Amino acid sequence: MNMKIIGAFAVAAIGLGGTAGADAQFSGLGNSIKNEAKKQKKKAERDAAREAKRALDNAVDGQTPVRVSGGSTTGGSGNGGPLGKPSASLTNYTKCAGLPLSNITIGKLGSYSFQQGFSKEKRTGFINRRPAKADACILNSGLQKDEILYFEVDESSYRKTRNGSNYTLQCVNSDNPGGGTVPIHGTNGSSDSYLGDSHMKLACGNSEGLSDCANGKNSDRASAHSADLKKRSKYGASFLARANDLSKRGQSKRLYCQFYDKNSGKSLVAFEMMSKSPYD
Helix, strand or coil: CCHHHHHHHHHHHHHHHHHHHHHHHHHHHHHHHHHHHHHHHHHHHHHHHHHHHHHHHHHHCCCCCEECCCCCEECCCCCCCCCCCCCHHHHCCCCECCCCCEEEEEEEEEEEEEEECCEEEEEEEEEEEEECCEECCEECCCECCCCEEEEEEEHHHHHHHCCCCCEEEEEEECCEEEEEECCECCCCCCCCECCCHHHHCECCCECCCCCCECCCCHHHHHHHHHHHHHHCCEEEEEEECCCECCCCCCCEEEEEEEEEECCCCEEEEEEEEEEECCCC
16 A cells, blocks of 8 residues: 555544544543532532521521521621610610619629739739710610629618519510510529629739729728728629520520519619620
């Protein structure tokens, strides 16, 4: 056979082989794309199923699911940021006892330091304090998780209304105040003194920069604060933004709370707070 003809057949054969190889290559790529698309579809279906389950769980708990970054949901409303005065839809439930609140302060219980000669000492006290105001008994600022509200009232007037456990802290969901009370973790609700007297009177030269201070042991500073209250005929009350027994781990609830007198049907104080899960 003529060598030119043989060469032509060889070139044609190579061309056909190359075309077949290319077809096989793109066919394989197409299959890979299809398989990846199927995987992504299945993943999206699984994610949607998980999100639907979370939404159902929140609905059972009486919460409104709110989408956050990362595709998860968290119950409640108003997570983060300062809480202002509660809305009328909440405060309409509260009748104030008529005892004026003074020295209203919000802060946290934590560690502070002070110098004692060359020694740097640490104690636990009421720190990160900021002043707050109230309209009658309704606080104009809410409490974030683990924050503490402190205020003072006329002692003799308050003692007249205080009779054993007739006062109790009642809390409801801010977005559903008619849905019943939310159980608060770790308390029966009758206490009005979360802070001790020594927590209020920090050691002098403290890292918080508070000039209203006292030296000595915890008992000495506690006595100094008690004496100061007695001199001014005041009673100091304090409430922690406690956890609630309904929130799951990682969830918070926005609650409206009042310290309610069952005998008179009136409240000493009312405020909003963010309440975390007891497991956080």
